[in-house]
Amino acid sequence: MNKTISASFNLQRDQFTLNAEFTAPMSGVTALFGSSGSGKTTVLRCLAGLEKQASGFLKVGDKVWQDEHHFVPTHKRPIGYVFQESNLFEHLSITENLTYGMKRTPVESRRIDFNEAVELLGIKAFLARKPAQLSGGQRQRVAIARALLTSPQLLLMDEPLASLDLEGKADILPYLERLHDELKLPIIYVSHAPDEVVRIADRMVLMKQGEVLAQGDINELLTRTDLPLAHLEEACAVVSGKVVKHNKEFHLSYLALSGGTVAVSYKDLPIGHSVRVRILARDVSLALNPVEGTSITNVFPVRICAIDSTKDPAKKLITLGMGGDKIIATITALSTSLLNIEVDKIMYAQVKSVALMR
Amino acid sequence: MPAELTQFDFSPIWLSLKLASITTVLLLLLATPVAWWLDRSEHRLKSMIAALVTLPLVLPPSVLGFYLLLMLGPNGPIGSFSQQIGLGSLAFSFKGLVIASVIYSFPFAVQPIQNAFEAMGKKPLEAAATLGASPFDRFFTISLPMIRPGLVTAAVLGFAHTIGEFGVILMIGGNIPGETKVLSVAIYEHVESMEFQQAHILSGGMVLFSFIVLFTLYSINGKTRRLH
Numbered sequence: 001m002n003k004t005i006s007a008s009f010n011l012q013r014d015q016f017t018l019n020a021e022f023t024a025p026m027s028g029v030t031a032l033f034g035s036s037g038s039g040k041t042t043v044l045r046c047l048a049g050l051e052k053q054a055s056g057f058l059k060v061g062d063k064v065w066q067d068e069h070h071f072v073p074t075h076k077r078p079i080g081y082v083f084q085e086s087n088l089f090e091h092l093s094i095t096e097n098l099t100y101g102m103k104r105t106p107v108e109s110r111r112i113d114f115n116e117a118v119e120l121l122g123i124k125a126f127l128a129r130k131p132a133q134l135s136g137g138q139r140q141r142v143a144i145a146r147a148l149l150t151s152p153q154l155l156l157m158d159e160p161l162a163s164l165d166l167e168g169k170a171d172i173l174p175y176l177e178r179l180h181d182e183l184k185l186p187i188i189y190v191s192h193a194p195d196e197v198v199r200i201a202d203r204m205v206l207m208k209q210g211e212v213l214a215q216g217d218i219n220e221l222l223t224r225t226d227l228p229l230a231h232l233e234e235a236c237a238v239v240s241g242k243v244v245k246h247n248k249e250f251h252l253s254y255l256a257l258s259g260g261t262v263a264v265s266y267k268d269l270p271i272g273h274s275v276r277v278r279i280l281a282r283d284v285s286l287a288l289n290p291v292e293g294t295s296i297t298n299v300f301p302v303r304i305c306a307i308d309s310t311k312d313p314a315k316k317l318i319t320l321g322m323g324g325d326k327i328i329a330t331i332t333a334l335s336t337s338l339l340n341i342e343v344d345k346i347m348y349a350q351v352k353s354v355a356l357m358r
Numbered sequence: 359m360p361a362e363l364t365q366f367d368f369s370p371i372w373l374s375l376k377l378a379s380i381t382t383v384l385l386l387l388l389a390t391p392v393a394w395w396l397d398r399s400e401h402r403l404k405s406m407i408a409a410l411v412t413l414p415l416v417l418p419p420s421v422l423g424f425y426l427l428l429m430l431g432p433n434g435p436i437g438s439f440s441q442q443i444g445l446g447s448l449a450f451s452f453k454g455l456v457i458a459s460v461i462y463s464f465p466f467a468v469q470p471i472q473n474a475f476e477a478m479g480k481k482p483l484e485a486a487a488t489l490g491a492s493p494f495d496r497f498f499t500i501s502l503p504m505i506r507p508g509l510v511t512a513a514v515l516g517f518a519h520t521i522g523e524f525g526v527i528l529m530i531g532g533n534i535p536g537e538t539k540v541l542s543v544a545i546y547e548h549v550e551s552m553e554f555q556q557a558h559i560l561s562g563g564m565v566l567f568s569f570i571v572l573f574t575l576y577s578i579n580g581k582t583r584r585l586h
Binding site for chain 2: 048049050073074075076077079080081083087088089090091100101104105146147150156
């Protein structure tokens with residue numbers, strides 16, 4: 001069976017042209033990332049069949065949802081859609097909202113149990129209430145559960161955190177991560193917030209002005225110096241690893257990455273658990289030798305892969321090979337010259353802080 | 359009870375209530391799809407249809423009544439058609455009054471329903487579509503319940519407007535007892551014949567009735583608004 005989603009959409013509006021072509025695997029989280037107005041929400045609506053004017057092609061697994069001759073209407077697509085502003089039915093109770101889609105899903109294709117979804121999203125306490133009585137974060141959790149209860153083959157999420165304040169975001173993100181880990185459900189996730197994408201996405205489709213600028217593995221796109229992401233203030237790399245050891249005395253957990261072991265603040269995870277860490281480019285410094293007598297504990301041997309200029313002439317963006325992974329470092333042009341940093345040189349990367357994303 | 363009251367003719371009241379009830383049901387059935395179309399469509403004829411639908415609101419009832427009389431009369435296009443299919447002439451008949459009332463009150467029913475559709479927007483329907491609801495299903499499970507306040511307002515306005523109708527009825531219905539002699543016409547006739555007591559009974563009753571209807575409407579609407 002074919003395990004990919006192939007999409008190609010064209011749409012002409014007054015001030016906007018969409019011309020997007022991309023593929024995504026039928027597993028994991030693919031982020032549609034770009035600034036507002038880049039067309040990412042429109043692409044998501046095309047995937048759902050909500051943009052009837054859009055021409056193009058869409059194949060999900062072995063099924064064609066749209067081509068010149070066919071257009072599977074929205075209500076016949078096995079999707080779950082989480083809108084930016086939850087879009088709950090105000091005239092129905094939370095329970096009725098949740099069962100609306102479930103009732104319309106044939107019994108034989110229901111894979112997600114009502115109680116399971118309620119449990120996963122922690123919404124048991126307000127089942128009897130009306131949407132108007134819930135906070136933004138609670139409403140969004142209900143909206144996610146409502147979409148899941150249709151047992152979709154593809155979950156589409158349109159900036160599910162955008163309408164929430166910081167607290168609301170912190171409230172929902174863990175649930176999204178559980179979705180990713182516990183349900184083997186492909187998710188297409190629209191966002192313009194790099195921190196969200198870094199936390200939950202595996203792959204990324206980068207959009208700009210209605211077109212796809214690049215697509216691929218999340219870390220590949222984050223560290224590609226020809227793309228805008230590596231030039232952001234919060235430019236970073238995300239690297240996967242496994243929990244290998246805990247140090248209770250100093251409250252640390254050790255994670256094995258392909259290029260070495262890093263220590264992070266203790267987190268109660270079983271040994272062998274898969275994790276993802278984020279390394280900010282500005283937190284990485286380079287040394288010629290493994291340095292003694294420094295407070296930085298995370299030091300790895302790296303190979304210099306590329307040296308690029310940035311908008312700031314005082315700084316260079318260095319791409320480093322660390323085991324099988326790539327990370328990036330922002331280094332001053334002065335240090336680059338003093339340390340004689342050049343491609344293929346082996347150096348030591350000192351990482352001031354490593355954030356455990358999940 | 360005074361002698362004149364025992365013989366008092368209550369039939370105009372029943373006739374008015376019957377006319378208003380039938381008109382209201384027809385209004386809801388016809389105005390809902392029109393209101394939906396006016397809200398959703400981007401058809402080039404939309405402005406024209408919208409103007410046409412609103413026309414009875416601005417025209418004097420006599421103008422409307424005059425043209426309806428011509429159309430519904432035995433030589434008019436609608437009247438001659440109804441005669442051909444064996445319904446007889448529509449002018450000066452109860453059926454004619456129903457048709458006239460529906461047309462006359464149409465804008466009063468369309469407006470609130472259209473506003474309700476507008477307030478609902480297309481978002482709930484899109485959500486319902488992504489949850490597997492067909493267009494038909496969406497209409498009954500999402501649209502209808504969500505526009506309910508608009509439907510209630512449309513029904514009350516349509517009903518009240520029909521009860522209070524006078525000019526159009528006089529033009530096309532005349533004054534046939536039990537067939538077209540509705541409340542407002544009966545009051546007019548009593549006043550013309552200086553029967554002020556009878557006019558008082560009917561007029562006073564109408565004031566009371568209208569007040570109760572509006573009072574009930576505002577109480578219900580106030581409650582649902584607080585709930586939301």
